[in-house]
Amino acid sequence: xxxxxxxxxxxxxxxxxxxxxxxxxxxxxxxxxxxxxxxxxxxxxxxxxxxxxxxxxxxxxxxxxxxxxxxxxxxxxxxxxxxxxxxxxxxxxxxxxxxxxxxxxxxxxx
Amino acid sequence: xxxxxxxxxxxxxxxxxxxxxxxxxxxxxxxxxxxxxxxxxxxxxxxxxxxxxxxxxxxxxxxxxxxxxxxxxxxxxxxxxxxxxxxxxxxxxxxxxxxxxxxxxxxxxxxxxxxxxxxxxx
Numbered sequence: 001x002x003x004x005x006x007x008x009x010x011x012x013x014x015x016x017x018x019x020x021x022x023x024x025x026x027x028x029x030x031x032x033x034x035x036x037x038x039x040x041x042x043x044x045x046x047x048x049x050x051x052x053x054x055x056x057x058x059x060x061x062x063x064x065x066x067x068x069x070x071x072x073x074x075x076x077x078x079x080x081x082x083x084x085x086x087x088x089x090x091x092x093x094x095x096x097x098x099x100x101x102x103x104x105x106x107x108x109x110x
Numbered sequence: 111x112x113x114x115x116x117x118x119x120x121x122x123x124x125x126x127x128x129x130x131x132x133x134x135x136x137x138x139x140x141x142x143x144x145x146x147x148x149x150x151x152x153x154x155x156x157x158x159x160x161x162x163x164x165x166x167x168x169x170x171x172x173x174x175x176x177x178x179x180x181x182x183x184x185x186x187x188x189x190x191x192x193x194x195x196x197x198x199x200x201x202x203x204x205x206x207x208x209x210x211x212x213x214x215x216x217x218x219x220x221x222x223x224x225x226x227x228x229x230x231x232x
Contacts, residue, residue, distance in 0.1 A: 002156055032215040037157070044206055044225050045157065050218040088157050092215035098172050099159040099217070 003028065004089050004102035011108040012079045020105045022072045022089030028100055032092040034072040036065055039086040039104075048087070049074065081109045112136035114146075114207045114223035121229050122197050128228060132190040132207030139165055139185050145210035145217065146183065146190040150203040151225070158203075162210055162217075163190060199230045 005023040012018040022034065036049035047056050049065035052072070064075045076083055089102040118130035132146060139146060147162030147170075161171045161181045171179050180193040194201065207223040 035218050037219070044222040045219075046222065047218055047220055051216075056220075090157075090159075090219070092217070094215075096173055098170055099162075099219075101157045101159065103156045 002103040003093060003096070003100035004091065006087075006089060006102035006105045008103065009106050009108065011110055012076075013110045014079055014081065016079045017075060017077045018079060018107065019076075020074045020087050020089075020107070022074070022102050024070050024072075024091060024100075026070060027095040028070075028091040028093040029067065029072055030070045031094060034065065034067050035090045036063075036074050037088045037090065039088065041085070045088065076107075079109055083107060084109050112209060112221045114209060114221060116205060116207045116223045116226040118205075118226060118228070120227060121231065123232050124198055124230060126197050128192075128194045128197050128201070130192045130205055130207075130226065130228075132192070132223065134188050134190070134207070134209065137209060139163075139183055139188070139190070141165055143212055145213075147208050147210050147219070148181070148192045149206045149208055149219065149222075150201075151206070152200075152203040155203075160194075160205075161192065164213070197230045201228070202230045203228060 033051045037045040038048040039045040052067045053065045114134045145164040148160040204225040206225045208219040209221040210217045211220045
């Protein structure tokens with residue numbers, strides 16, 4: 001059971017906007033930054049969003065992150081077939097003194 | 111260019127000790143704010159952070175595995191070593207070496223190795 005809770009799946013058609021949620025608690029998301037990682041099929045994860053809403057160089061602005069209270073969201077606009085991947089949220093947890101991940105959300109582009 | 115490469119056995123027997131090596135390039139583990147860690151992923155399952163060592167030798171461990179994990183570094187060789195004792199079939203996973211930038215709640219797992227699949231079976 002993951003400390004952060006994500007829906008197991010999400011889907012959309014090309015061009016659509018989809019959001020993926022991540023729910024936590026007062027010891028992680030509420031008081032610390034949220035990070036998002038994208039794992040394309042058969043590959044290692046890649047940093048997608050850092051410090052709630054910042055994009056590393058090379059990540060398209062179609063990807064955006066937000067946070068409110070104990071929850072966070074990843075939004076993808078202009079959905080493309082190449083966006084099909086597993087997405088993971090992560091944060092530092094003050095109670096565990098370590099980093100925790102969500103269970104992952106598999107995005108399918110229909 | 112930043113690279114991280116995991117190496118070690120692909121098969122270990124139950125109760126054995128696993129030792130993995132991460133060899134990296136493109137950054138220095140003597141630079142303030144830099145850490146190297148390990149994250150694993152059982153087949154078809156989610157990511158799980160295991161441990162991380164910072165440039166100043168500060169070490170962090172996931173509480174549930176703390177008593178089984180050791181992490182060390184050789185800055186001269188640009189290597190980090192993970193040791194996990196008393197391996198069990200539930201430890202079968204792909205083990206990723208990761209570059210962490212920033213401290214604690216400010217840290218992002220900025221770059222990842224390709225991962226190495228470790229199977230625990232007799």
